[in-house]
Amino acid sequence: xxxxxxxxxxxxxxxxxxxxxxxxxxxxxxxxxxxxxxxxxxxxxxxxxxxxxxxxxxxxxxxxxxxxxxxxxxxxxxxxxxxxxxxxxxxxxxxxxxxxxxxxxxxxxxxxxxxxxxxxxxxxxxxxxxxxxxxxxxxxxxxxxxxxxxxxxxxxxxxxxxxxxxxxxxxxxxxxxxxxxxxxxxxxxxxxxxxxxxxxxxxxxxxxxxxxx
Amino acid sequence: xxxxxxxxxxxxxxxxxxxxxxxxxxxxxxxxxxxxxxxxxxxxxxxxxxxxxxxxxxxxxxxxxxxxxxxxxxxxxxxxxxxxxxxxxxxxxxxxxxxxxxxxxxxxxxxxxxxxxxxxxxxxxxxxxxxxxxxxxxxxxxxxxxxxxxxxxxxxxxxxxxxxxxxxxxxxxxxxxxxxxxxxxxxxxxxxxxxxxxxxxxxxxxxxxxxxx
Amino acid sequence: xxxxxxxxxxxxxxxxxxxxxxxxxxxxxxxxxxxxxxxxxxxxxxxxxxxxxxxxxxxxxxxxxxxxxxxxxxxxxxxxxxxxxxxxxxxxxxxxxxxxxxxxxxxxxxxxxxxxxxxxxxxxxxxxxxxxxxxxxxxxxxxxxxxxxxxxxxxxxxxxxxxxxxxxxxxxxxxxxxxxxxxxxxxxxxxxxxxxxxxxxxxxxxxxxxxxx
Amino acid sequence: xxxxxxxxxxxxxxxxxxxxxxxxxxxxxxxxxxxxxxxxxxxxxxxxxxxxxxxxxxxxxxxxxxxxxxxxxxxxxxxxxxxxxxxxxxxxxxxxxxxxxxxxxxxxxxxxxxxxxxxxxxxxxxxxxxxxxxxxxxxxxxxxxxxxxxxxxxxxxxxxxxxxxxxxxxxxxxxxxxxxxxxxxxxxxxxxxxxxxxxxxxxxxxxxxxxxx
DNA sequence: GTCTAACCGAGACGGTACGTCTCGTCTTGCT
DNA sequence: AGCAAGACGAGACGTACCGTCTCGGTTAGAC
Numbered sequence: 012x013x014x015x016x017x018x019x020x021x022x023x024x025x026x027x028x029x030x031x032x033x034x035x036x037x038x039x040x041x042x043x044x045x046x047x048x049x050x051x052x053x054x055x056x057x058x059x060x061x062x063x064x065x066x067x068x069x070x071x072x073x074x075x076x077x078x079x080x081x082x083x084x085x086x087x088x089x090x091x092x093x094x095x096x097x098x099x100x101x102x103x104x105x106x107x108x109x110x111x112x113x114x115x116x117x118x119x120x121x122x123x124x125x126x127x128x129x130x131x132x133x134x135x136x137x138x139x140x141x142x143x144x145x146x147x148x149x150x151x152x153x154x155x156x157x158x159x160x161x162x163x164x165x166x167x168x169x170x171x172x173x174x175x176x177x178x179x180x181x182x183x184x185x186x187x188x189x190x191x192x193x194x195x196x197x198x199x200x201x202x203x204x205x206x207x208x209x210x211x212x213x214x215x216x217x218x219x220x221x222x223x224x
Numbered sequence: 225x226x227x228x229x230x231x232x233x234x235x236x237x238x239x240x241x242x243x244x245x246x247x248x249x250x251x252x253x254x255x256x257x258x259x260x261x262x263x264x265x266x267x268x269x270x271x272x273x274x275x276x277x278x279x280x281x282x283x284x285x286x287x288x289x290x291x292x293x294x295x296x297x298x299x300x301x302x303x304x305x306x307x308x309x310x311x312x313x314x315x316x317x318x319x320x321x322x323x324x325x326x327x328x329x330x331x332x333x334x335x336x337x338x339x340x341x342x343x344x345x346x347x348x349x350x351x352x353x354x355x356x357x358x359x360x361x362x363x364x365x366x367x368x369x370x371x372x373x374x375x376x377x378x379x380x381x382x383x384x385x386x387x388x389x390x391x392x393x394x395x396x397x398x399x400x401x402x403x404x405x406x407x408x409x410x411x412x413x414x415x416x417x418x419x420x421x422x423x424x425x426x427x428x429x430x431x432x433x434x435x436x437x
Numbered sequence: 438x439x440x441x442x443x444x445x446x447x448x449x450x451x452x453x454x455x456x457x458x459x460x461x462x463x464x465x466x467x468x469x470x471x472x473x474x475x476x477x478x479x480x481x482x483x484x485x486x487x488x489x490x491x492x493x494x495x496x497x498x499x500x501x502x503x504x505x506x507x508x509x510x511x512x513x514x515x516x517x518x519x520x521x522x523x524x525x526x527x528x529x530x531x532x533x534x535x536x537x538x539x540x541x542x543x544x545x546x547x548x549x550x551x552x553x554x555x556x557x558x559x560x561x562x563x564x565x566x567x568x569x570x571x572x573x574x575x576x577x578x579x580x581x582x583x584x585x586x587x588x589x590x591x592x593x594x595x596x597x598x599x600x601x602x603x604x605x606x607x608x609x610x611x612x613x614x615x616x617x618x619x620x621x622x623x624x625x626x627x628x629x630x631x632x633x634x635x636x637x638x639x640x641x642x643x644x645x646x647x648x649x650x
Numbered sequence: 651x652x653x654x655x656x657x658x659x660x661x662x663x664x665x666x667x668x669x670x671x672x673x674x675x676x677x678x679x680x681x682x683x684x685x686x687x688x689x690x691x692x693x694x695x696x697x698x699x700x701x702x703x704x705x706x707x708x709x710x711x712x713x714x715x716x717x718x719x720x721x722x723x724x725x726x727x728x729x730x731x732x733x734x735x736x737x738x739x740x741x742x743x744x745x746x747x748x749x750x751x752x753x754x755x756x757x758x759x760x761x762x763x764x765x766x767x768x769x770x771x772x773x774x775x776x777x778x779x780x781x782x783x784x785x786x787x788x789x790x791x792x793x794x795x796x797x798x799x800x801x802x803x804x805x806x807x808x809x810x811x812x813x814x815x816x817x818x819x820x821x822x823x824x825x826x827x828x829x830x831x832x833x834x835x836x837x838x839x840x841x842x843x844x845x846x847x848x849x850x851x852x853x854x855x856x857x858x859x860x861x862x863x
Numbered sequence: 864g865t866c867t868a869a870c871c872g873a874g875a876c877g878g879t880a881c882g883t884c885t886c887g888t889c890t891t892g893c894t
Numbered sequence: 895a896g897c898a899a900g901a902c903g904a905g906a907c908g909t910a911c912c913g914t915c916t917c918g919g920t921t922a923g924a925c
Contacts, residue, residue: 023872023873023874024872024873024874024875025873025874025875025876026874026875027874027875027876028875028876031875031876057877061877062876062877063876063877063878063879064877064878065875065876065877065878066875066876066877069875069876
């Protein structure tokens with residue numbers, strides 16, 4: 012079977028084949044996109060990956076573990092735009108994130124997994140650790156910078172800013188079932204306005220900014 | 225089985241027992257709360273309801289139909305606050321809605337159904353028709369009133385206002401897994417500020433901002 | 438599915454299809470003959486019978502139950518020869534029985550089942566009740582007749598006579614792996630001589646017979 | 651692992667550990683006694699022996715080979731009685747053999763292996779060569795002596811005598827599931843009578859018969 | 864005294880079958 | 895015609911073993 016790179020665990024026994032890891036993850040992504048989370052079957056994953064079922068269970072004991080891992084591998088890290096304008100960066104980041112989620116066949120899967128994570132703390136932990144936190148760190152860094160530079164409302168906690176920025180976009184997609192670029196820009200613009208220092212003016216903002224610095 | 229009230233459809237043959245309807249719906253709610261959407265089984269629903277499986281299938285041909293119907297029956301209509309202050313009403317409505325969703329064991333189920341609705345247009349239709357639209361109508365009425373009375377930003381479409389109001393709350397619950405009353409009030413307050421008339425008429429907006437800081 | 442004769446149990450629910458009974462039993466016989474007991478698989482039985490696996494388990498919960506039932510159905514009752522000569526009848530019956538067992542592909546299966554019955558009293562019970570007892574009754578009737586008529590040694594218990602008659606034939610097949618007609622006749626003849634009243638003479642035998650009658 | 655005696659094959663490389671041989675054989679015997687032939691797994695044998703699975707396969711490629719080897723090692727050679735009285739020796743030998751088989755938890759295993767040997771000529775060969783032949787040789791020697799000394803019926807072939815002697819005992823155990831000492835002695839006595847010199851020389855035979863009746 | 868072939872344990876591999884569970888349908892007798 | 899009961903073919907579940915194949919490490923005869 013192909014190149015058959017070995018893991019470097021140093022443990023006893025035959026090491027797990029990284030080929031199998033890759034094939035199973037790829038098959039999971041494919042089938043999630045084709046069939047959706049509810050109709051995903053470990054049997055079908057193993058078959059598509061050309062792998063025995065036990066090889067899948069050995070790695071990820073439940074369907075949720077399998078799916079979370081696949082999502083973590085698959086969904087790329089948020090590219091962090093840096094145009095010099097923090098507000099613009101945030102706007103682009105939030106709209107881009109939501110559009111990518113809404114546009115991907117895996118977007119709905121993220122929802123299903125979140126739903127299951129509500130009853131499985133371990134799963135929630137993995138999801139939070141590998142999926143949410145890395146993305147959140149990127150967002151938070153940008154928000155902190157925005158706050159430091161005085162472009163964001165200092166009365167709002169970073170988490171609140173995050174919710175105000177990303178919430179409307181995700182919610183729109185959730186309840187309407189789609190999200191166009193125009194709508195996304197529209198919502199991102201409005202949300203940005205809600206978290207920025209002031210919508211219109213200069214002087215007052217500058218004064219307060221000096222008080223912070 | 226008890227009283228055995230008959231439906232009044234005027235059809236031939238034995239009419240469907242409304243007892244069965246009720247028992248099945250109740251069993252569905254219970255099991256959704258106990259086991260979650262993914263582990264819900266029509267077999268278990270029928271057993272819990274003390275009913276044959278075909279009697280369930282006769283009414284709701286798929287698990288999703290069954291669940292959507294149960295949700296529609298279960299989740300109570302949004303109470304419409306009317307304090308005379310539209311902004312306050314909206315704030316209370318959004319926070320109350322989100323808190324009830326986050327506090328109910330069925331909250332996560334709504335997510336799972338939304339996830340499935342992404343691939344099943346008929347299900348999305350039912351969900352939209354029986355679940356989302358009635359709630360949306362209430363919200364929209366309030367928003368229209370707020371716009372008419374000049375308390376909401378006229379530059380924003382009603383849908384955008386809805387997303388800005390409800391999105392942050394739902395999003396917070398989605399990514400953190402919980403929603404406290406304090407957080408809800410906080411977010412509802414900030415969101416309300418974002419949709420209230422601030423863009424053109426400066427003073428009012430500035431005043432509220434100062435009260436926050 | 439075909440004629441679909443119903444059981445007459447009078448019970449509630451859908452009655453078990455006798456077609457399935459027949460198909461599974463037939464498939465079991467075939468596969469036992471083709472593959473032997475050890476390689477027999479319930480999965481293969483179900484597939485060959487064109488039946489779901491649970492339909493097999495519903496009837497016979499273990500492989501052994503399935504096989505015992507199939508043997509009981511399959512192996513035909515001993516034909517009772519009645520030539521007027523009891524000794525000749527016994528000779529033919531024992532040789533015929535052993536030859537049929539040794540000549541059938543299912544013969545070895547009987548051994549395997551006996552081996553398992555040693556650890557499963559319930560199985561031994563079924564085997565004894567449905568398989569051994571009916572055959573034993575036939576044999577015993579003949580032996581009793583032989584004793585009554587004075588052709589068999591009255592010093593020997595009926596069971597002992599049975600063991601002396603059938604044992605050598607079965608043992609030969611067991612340790613050598615085959616049994617020719619010549620060998621069978623040979624052994625049956627020798628065994629018959631061992632259990633008959635006297636090998637050669639008349640008068641003494643008659644005298645003792647009068648003492649019994 | 652322990653003393654680690656070396657094989658003297660003259661081969662290169664590390665010789666096979668005789669400790670492993672012993673441990674595996676012992677584990678096989680134990681598990682056969684505990685679980686029976688059908689439930690014996692190579693995995694369990696290896697685990698019980700504290701050995702890797704490949705070490706078992708290296709020695710005995712199939713379960714049957716493993717079991718036959720274990721039986722050969724385990725079941726002790728027939729003790730050959732020599733009281734001067736050949737008939738008595740044969741009687742004791744056959745009864746002792748059957749009683750030991752029926753009394754051992756491995757007795758049923760011999761049946762199961764015989765059943766499998768019916769479809770596997772190579773296995774039958776091993777079984778015959780290592781298990782049956784050595785025992786048969788002992789028996790045959792005694793029979794030949796009995797014939798030579800005129801105590802056995804010269805009209806009967808040695809094989810026939812063997813079948814007449816051992817068959818009834820084994821058959822009784824086979825169909826009834828047990829064998830008491832009394833029954834064994836009884837059957838051995840009757841069988842011995844059947845093979846002793848009775849056909850031609852009348853008086854001796856008649857005398858013994860009278861002693862029975 | 865290396866070298867090196869064959870062993871050792873551990874354990875993953877692709878498989879097969881297990882026995883169970885649930886699916887959605889169908890077939891009973893009863894209401 | 896609806897009802898409960900329950901069997902039906904189908905098929906996925908998660909587990910147990912199969913027989914094979916690496917692994918990192920011995921072990922001991924051959925060089």
